[in-house]
Amino acid sequence: xxxxxxxxxxxxxxxxxxxxxxxxxxxxxxxxxxxxxxxxxxxxxxxxxxxxxxxxxxxxxxxxxxxxxxxxxxxxxxxxxxxxxxxxxxxxxxxxxxxxxxxxxxxxxxxxxxxxxxxxxxxxxxxxxxxxxxxxxxxxxxxxxxxxxxxxxxxxxxxxxxxxxxxxxxxxxxxxxxxxxxxxxxxxxxxxxxxxxxxxxxxxxxxxxxxxxxxxxxxxxxxxxxxxxxxxxxxxxxxxxxxxxxxxxxxxxxxxxxxxxxxxxxxxxxxxxxxxxxxxxxxxxxxxxxx
Amino acid sequence: xxxxxxxxxxxxxxxxxxxxxxxxxxxxxxxxxxxxxxxxxxxxxxxxxxxxxxxxxxxxxxxxxxxxxxxxxxxxxxxxxxxxxxxxxxxxxxxxxxxxxxxxxxxxxxxxxxxxxxxxxxxxxxxxxxxxxxxxxxxxxxxxxxxxxxxxxxxxxxxxxxxxxxxxxxxxxxxxxxxxxxxxxxxxxxxxxxxxxxxxxxxxxxxxxxxxxxxxxxxxxxxxxxxxxxxxxxxxxxxxxxxxxxxxxxxxxxxxxxxxxxxxxxxxxxxxxxxxxxxxx
Numbered sequence: 347x348x349x350x351x352x353x354x355x356x357x358x359x360x361x362x363x364x365x366x367x368x369x370x371x372x373x374x375x376x377x378x379x380x381x382x383x384x385x386x387x388x389x390x391x392x393x394x395x396x397x398x399x400x401x402x403x404x405x406x407x408x409x410x411x412x413x414x415x416x417x418x419x420x421x422x423x424x425x426x427x428x429x430x431x432x433x434x435x436x437x438x439x440x441x442x443x444x445x446x447x448x449x450x451x452x453x454x455x456x457x458x459x460x461x462x463x464x465x466x467x468x469x470x471x472x473x474x475x476x477x478x479x480x481x482x483x484x485x486x487x488x489x490x491x492x493x494x495x496x497x498x499x500x501x502x503x504x505x506x507x508x509x510x511x512x513x514x515x516x517x518x519x520x521x522x523x524x525x526x527x528x529x530x531x532x533x534x535x536x537x538x539x540x541x542x543x544x545x546x547x548x549x550x551x552x553x554x555x556x557x558x559x560x561x562x563x564x565x566x567x568x569x570x571x572x573x574x575x576x577x578x579x580x581x582x583x584x585x586x587x588x589x590x591x592x593x594x595x596x597x598x599x600x601x602x603x604x605x606x607x608x609x610x611x612x613x614x615x616x617x618x619x620x621x622x623x624x625x626x627x628x629x630x631x632x633x634x635x636x637x
Numbered sequence: 638x639x640x641x642x643x644x645x646x647x648x649x650x651x652x653x654x655x656x657x658x659x660x661x662x663x664x665x666x667x668x669x670x671x672x673x674x675x676x677x678x679x680x681x682x683x684x685x686x687x688x689x690x691x692x693x694x695x696x697x698x699x700x701x702x703x704x705x706x707x708x709x710x711x712x713x714x715x716x717x718x719x720x721x722x723x724x725x726x727x728x729x730x731x732x733x734x735x736x737x738x739x740x741x742x743x744x745x746x747x748x749x750x751x752x753x754x755x756x757x758x759x760x761x762x763x764x765x766x767x768x769x770x771x772x773x774x775x776x777x778x779x780x781x782x783x784x785x786x787x788x789x790x791x792x793x794x795x796x797x798x799x800x801x802x803x804x805x806x807x808x809x810x811x812x813x814x815x816x817x818x819x820x821x822x823x824x825x826x827x828x829x830x831x832x833x834x835x836x837x838x839x840x841x842x843x844x845x846x847x848x849x850x851x852x853x854x855x856x857x858x859x860x861x862x863x864x865x866x867x868x869x870x871x872x873x874x875x876x877x878x879x880x881x882x883x884x885x886x887x888x889x890x891x892x893x894x895x896x897x898x899x900x901x902x903x904x905x906x907x908x909x910x911x912x913x914x915x916x917x918x
Contacts, residue, residue: 400902424735430903435727
């Protein structure tokens with residue numbers, strides 16, 4: 347297997363006279379979890395659909411698992427998994443029935459390293475739908491449906507999995523369960539994942555690397571920590587003195603805390619120094635870009 | 638993937654959908670609705686006679702209704718299936734699966750052919766038991782088989798083409814209404830010879846008339862051909878007309894379907910869903 351799962355060079359997309367992507371470049375290494383972030387209309391969905399082979403690009407070079415997605419072929423297709431935002435298909439089918447059926451399409455594409463498809467019962471167990479295995483899909487709850495979609499997305503043991511806003515509309519519990527599922531997948535299967543999300547805490551939790559797309563350009567590319575550091579050394583210091591709570595943002599957290607102790611000594615309580623998180627970084631980057 | 642396994646997957650898909658058709662109550666009701674109405678109509682017509690003869694109008698209509706059902710299943714049925722599958726993302730799912738589109742189309746063909754043929758058998762049994770004059774000779778059986786098979790070929794690819802061309806379900810009536818008009822022009826419930834000449838000409842352009850005529854030729858005594866155009870069952874023309882529609886459909890369906898499938902993507906399905914929700918509220 348190659349070290350690079352996907353490679354994008356100078357990708358451009360134009361609808362009519364509107365440019366949606368102005369020449370973007372990035373690379374996804376094998377085994378990486380990459381989050382594609384950005385405001386609505388930034389071109390995230392367009393980018394991911396081009397990589398999935400569902401949309402023809404206007405210009406640029408794209409290679410996904412060694413092939414141009416526009417001419418991928420069935421063999422190539424069998425190595426990808428796609429989970430979209432809102433599937434409502436196959437409502438009359440039963441969970442087990444559909445996974446069994448769709449799995450059969452991948453049977454011919456097993457290799458020495460990857461046996462395909464996933465065993466149906468094992469897969470149903472993995473996504474926690476054992477109790478619903480014989481239910482009609484139309485009768486599943488929103489969270490159950492989404493877990494089924496993930497199961498369908500990975501039934502062929504994909505080498506590259508696309509997750510498009512996988513947890514929108516989830517309650518916190520369903521969201522946490524979903525995150526655990528993705529962790530299990532990437533740990534056990536060494537799958538490469540490209541996900542889009544609006545939930546920055548989710549991106550921070552799941553992604554090895556973050557790409558921020560704004561106005562059809564990549565404005566940041568790096569691990570969540572790298573981005574936070576690059577953006578600013580700004581931190582927030584919180585403390586209590588005599589029962590009074592204080593918050594102070596500063597660029598020099600060490601010097602500031604030192605001064606604080608010099609001034610109040612032991613009276614300083616509940617001291618917290620908080621670095622900028624991905625959300626702060628994201629806001630700062632997008633605001634800066636929009637200026 | 639080799640062709641055999643795609644065929645197997647397509648057949649499996651059609652089989653599963655067929656099973657749903659019988660076990661999923663809303664589907665079962667829609668499947669049964671039209672046949673029940675047809676049977677009711679047939680029974681109401683039993684007391685009436687074909688003009689100029691003592692032959693029951695109900696018995697004359699029964700084979701025509703078999704022909705009409707073939708046209709309905711292949712054209713309207715397949716169009717509707719394709720449209721809903723595009724709307725809910727089933728088609729996109731097929732696209733995201735290796736060889737999924739081929740198996741999907743084969744599955745639809747299997748499903749549609751099987752339902753049409755089952756309808757044929759049921760109506761036929763009913764006709765043979767309860768409608769005097771409807772009979773099945775060896776020659777009639779041979780005619781029945783080729784008209785039925787050619788009928789599927791003439792209508793299903795056409796349905797796939799129409800289903801791929803219609804951009805959204807709101808335009809479904811645009812197919813449904815002309816179809817209703819076509820029933821009136823195709824000599825289904827009354828001999829076509831009682832229509833004005835130019836209406837007869839329009840009726841003869843479409844496969845429904847030929848399907849009805851072929852079925853009547855297969856199931857009715859030969860003297861009833863007297864109420865048809867030229868006083869004949871005109872089987873060579875039936876073959877030619879249905880064959881022509883088959884060629885047309887088979888030539889048009891693959892490129893039109895491919896073009897439609899190529900344009901499917903997640904954002905398109907989501908867009909349509911949003912529009913559908915706006916309509917609903």
